[in-house]
Amino acid sequence: MDFLSPFRKAVFHTTVAHLRDLPQDSLREVAFAGRSNAGKSSAINTLVSQTRLAFVSKTPGRTQNLNYFSLGDGKFFVDLPGYGFAKTPEEIRGRWEDLLAPYLLYREPLTGLILIMDCRHPMTDLDKQMIAWFSQTGKPIHILLSKADKLTRQEQAKMIRGVEAALAEMGVGTGVSAQLFSSLKRDGLAGAMTILCDWLDMTPEKEGTPPSSVRKTARIKNRSAMGWSARTAKKPSAAVSSGKK
Numbered sequence: 001m002d003f004l005s006p007f008r009k010a011v012f013h014t015t016v017a018h019l020r021d022l023p024q025d026s027l028r029e030v031a032f033a034g035r036s037n038a039g040k041s042s043a044i045n046t047l048v049s050q051t052r053l054a055f056v057s058k059t060p061g062r063t064q065n066l067n068y069f070s071l072g073d074g075k076f077f078v079d080l081p082g083y084g085f086a087k088t089p090e091e092i093r094g095r096w097e098d099l100l101a102p103y104l105l106y107r108e109p110l111t112g113l114i115l116i117m118d119c120r121h122p123m124t125d126l127d128k129q130m131i132a133w134f135s136q137t138g139k140p141i142h143i144l145l146s147k148a149d150k151l152t153r154q155e156q157a158k159m160i161r162g163v164e165a166a167l168a169e170m171g172v173g174t175g176v177s178a179q180l181f182s183s184l185k186r187d188g189l190a191g192a193m194t195i196l197c198d199w200l201d202m203t204p205e206k207e208g209t210p211p212s213s214v215r216k217t218a219r220i221k222n223r224s225a226m227g228w229s230a231r232t233a234k235k236p237s238a239a240v241s242s243g244k245k
């Protein structure tokens with residue numbers, strides 16, 4: 001399916017290294033978390049239909065701060081530092097305790113967590129810790145099983161069964177959902193957008209401009225609903241008069 005992203009106007013807003021620098025004007029935001037190199041920045045780029053908004057790295061652990069991308073109207077995507085990659089235990093603990101833990105637990109505008117997992121290595125211990133830990137907030141988690149293009153259909157089906165079993169074993173409720181995703185092939189985009197629009201209180205039809213073919217149909221329907229057509233209009237419309245000349 002090809003359509004315009006409701007998030008396509010996304011622009012870089014700010015980078016946050018300290019809690020005191022968190023934007024004050026956010027109404028709703030969704031954070032993207034996951035292991036280093038899982039594909040967080042790529043997923044953001046795909047969702048906003050831009051190639052280089054969030055920095056995509058060949059070196060794991062490059063995104064060290066909270067990177068805010070504005071979607072307009074006080075809505076934001078937040079690209080979080082990847083976990084599972086840091087130079088020293090102090091570095092991990094410091095960043096987690098000072099910034100990430102309080103952000104994830106207490107940030108009011110945060111409406112949900114998109115958790116990205118490389119589908120070839122899903123549900124690692126760190127992923128499970130993140131799920132168990134964030135679930136305390138009562139806010140939803142949606143898992144994107146990324147790089148789905150790297151698996152065959154059969155491998156994908158098997159992997160999804162494994163993820164579902166692991167989630168069931170953890171005893172997480174309906175607050176955690178999962179789907180396949182590929183930034184490379186743009187697979188799973190519609191499903192992820194539906195969830196994000198719901199969390200961000202955005203309506204894809206209203207916020208995004210549909211493709212021109214859909215737009216035409218919508219306008220025609222709208223005219224008849226209003227009882228308007230070129231033939232019944234009292235004054236000749238530009239379209240009618242130019243058509244006759």
Ligand SMILES: Nc1nc2c(ncn2[C@@H]2O[C@H](COP(=O)(O)OP(=O)(O)OP(=O)(O)O)[C@@H](O)[C@H]2O)c(=O)[nH]1
Pocket residue numbers: 034035036037038039040041042043055056057058059060061062063081082083146147148149150181182183184185
């Ligand atoms: N084949 C394939 N490769 C992908 C996909 N998504 C991301 N990658 C690759 O995976 C690598 C890491 O992607 P990033 O988006 O930078 O990952 P990240 O989670 O933001 O990484 P950090 O910011 O370092 O934690 C890059 O080389 C991407 O090109 C995908 O859907 N398919």
Ligand SMILES: [Mg+2]
Pocket residue numbers: 040041042055056057062063079
């Ligand atoms: Mg990144």
